[in-house]
Amino acid sequence: MATAAPAYIAHAPLEGSARVWGTIALSAATFMNVLDSSIANVSLPAISGDLGVSTTQGTWVITSFAVANAIAVPLTGFMTQRFGQVRLFMASVILFMVASLLCGLAPNMTTLILFRALQGFVAGPMIPLSQTLLLSSYPKAKAGLAMAMWSMTTLVAPVMGPLLGGWITDNISWPWIFYINIPVGIVAASITWALYRKRESTTHKVPIDAIGLALLVLWVGSMQLMLDKGKELDWFHSPQIVTMAVVAVVGFAFFLIWELTDKHPVVDLSLFKRRNFWSGAVATAVAYGLFFGNVVLLPLWLQQWMGYTATQAGMIMAPVGLLAIFFSPIVGLTVAKIDPRRYATFSFLVFALVLWMRSNFNTQADFVTIIIPTVIQGIAMAFFFIPLVTITLSGLTPDRIPAASGLSNFLRITAGAMGTSLTTTLWDNRATLHHAQLAESINQGNNTAASAMSGLASSGFSTDQVMGQINRIVDQQAYMLATNDIFYASAILFLLLIPLVWLAKPQKGGAGGDAAAGAH
Numbered sequence: 001m002a003t004a005a006p007a008y009i010a011h012a013p014l015e016g017s018a019r020v021w022g023t024i025a026l027s028a029a030t031f032m033n034v035l036d037s038s039i040a041n042v043s044l045p046a047i048s049g050d051l052g053v054s055t056t057q058g059t060w061v062i063t064s065f066a067v068a069n070a071i072a073v074p075l076t077g078f079m080t081q082r083f084g085q086v087r088l089f090m091a092s093v094i095l096f097m098v099a100s101l102l103c104g105l106a107p108n109m110t111t112l113i114l115f116r117a118l119q120g121f122v123a124g125p126m127i128p129l130s131q132t133l134l135l136s137s138y139p140k141a142k143a144g145l146a147m148a149m150w151s152m153t154t155l156v157a158p159v160m161g162p163l164l165g166g167w168i169t170d171n172i173s174w175p176w177i178f179y180i181n182i183p184v185g186i187v188a189a190s191i192t193w194a195l196y197r198k199r200e201s202t203t204h205k206v207p208i209d210a211i212g213l214a215l216l217v218l219w220v221g222s223m224q225l226m227l228d229k230g231k232e233l234d235w236f237h238s239p240q241i242v243t244m245a246v247v248a249v250v251g252f253a254f255f256l257i258w259e260l261t262d263k264h265p266v267v268d269l270s271l272f273k274r275r276n277f278w279s280g281a282v283a284t285a286v287a288y289g290l291f292f293g294n295v296v297l298l299p300l301w302l303q304q305w306m307g308y309t310a311t312q313a314g315m316i317m318a319p320v321g322l323l324a325i326f327f328s329p330i331v332g333l334t335v336a337k338i339d340p341r342r343y344a345t346f347s348f349l350v351f352a353l354v355l356w357m358r359s360n361f362n363t364q365a366d367f368v369t370i371i372i373p374t375v376i377q378g379i380a381m382a383f384f385f386i387p388l389v390t391i392t393l394s395g396l397t398p399d400r401i402p403a404a405s406g407l408s409n410f411l412r413i414t415a416g417a418m419g420t421s422l423t424t425t426l427w428d429n430r431a432t433l434h435h436a437q438l439a440e441s442i443n444q445g446n447n448t449a450a451s452a453m454s455g456l457a458s459s460g461f462s463t464d465q466v467m468g469q470i471n472r473i474v475d476q477q478a479y480m481l482a483t484n485d486i487f488y489a490s491a492i493l494f495l496l497l498i499p500l501v502w503l504a505k506p507q508k509g510g511a512g513g514d515a516a517a518g519a520h
Helices: 016-038 044-051 060-083 085-105 109-123 126-137 140-171 181-199 210-229 239-261 269-273 275-305 310-317 320-334 340-358 367-382 385-393 398-440 447-458 463-501 512-517
Strands: none
Touching: 016 060, 016 085, 016 109, 016 126, 016 140, 016 181, 044 060, 044 109, 044 275, 060 085, 060 109, 060 126, 060 210, 060 398, 085 109, 085 126, 085 181, 126 140, 126 398, 140 310, 140 320, 210 239, 210 398, 239 269, 269 275, 269 398, 275 310, 275 340, 275 385, 275 398, 275 463, 310 367, 320 367, 320 385, 340 367, 340 385, 340 463, 385 398, 398 463, 447 463
């Protein structure tokens, strides 16, 4: 990806209150964007119920946003050169507000998924550009402070998302999780335009790699559709799924060949020649996919099988940010002095511990038991992004940072969408298996089952009602065991990722300062 010389060098940093307002406006836009990737998680059962589809189909609300967002992120470099940083950022914020309004007004699931994809696509340039504009507002010496302020918003938003989403769903109605973006967007856009319109970057015409882009959309879209529809259509027993799999594989092969030979590729694949880049980017993507899949699973399980409301599920998810907000500045200030591989290893160990704790839950688990691992998870998150980004971008020249940041973010977001699909599919599959095994043991010869049945019968339940009650209990246990399986397997996978981090050999200097800018 050809990138223009960083245009912000020409502009003097903002001073005094202008810098404060600039930081607030850019952070608000980032906040709204990151909030939207997590706000729908706890509202899924409500949205699915309201629009008359299963919760498995409901997860499309999350994955459609993520896939479209992933495709748009690598295009930021190209579009910035074409239209200028400030114009592109403003367009991204305004279109995001329009897409949010459309999401809230969606009459059925198909249109909601379509508008969520649109929302994800127009949101693509917002995060990389908010970083670029923020860095241009601060003097070089305070770049670290600028990034610390910025990463605060990206850590607070995932905490606020489930809380806000849950509260809005329970007390108003789910469309308001989208309408809430409009006032935030208006404030962010007005202040940004007032402060930054005279600080536009230089633009020049660059050829777009239209074929590369089309192939990217084709293979990522086919792969995600295959993962999302797989369970519904019984995987590879369905001609549709087989077709999508073939399209994804062939599309990916053509995409690789094209991007490696094109003069102005939409994605700079030559970055994969660097060991630090690929080991860091792959570790980040797989870990994020695991993390995000489990973040979607926990509120689904709590609401479907543990009787939690959306607000209560949000309260379980929220404390993840408490320790993250406390530890992140410390990590940011010390990552240059301490080997980032150590920090990343520590993060993976804590993630494994958290997931192992969750794999021991049972249906009697109370609020406190369920919330403790979430609090601990905050530590893992603080030590996750900054060190891994530092590894991924280490040793790269500044002109390659935007392309590298775009590509690693593309991998991370795509992995998040895949994680969501695979987790919900595996969860249902494991539950079906456990249900069959549990149902086998329920017969007249089983004393516990027999006494439970006679107890229910003597309470005046009919035979059908008794069987219905027993089936509901078996279902609840089956899903509990399936949840434990996924948490346990995820914990093991986090441990297996540790050696990957140690394949990298972080270099001193290089992208250290700019690395923070590529975080998240």
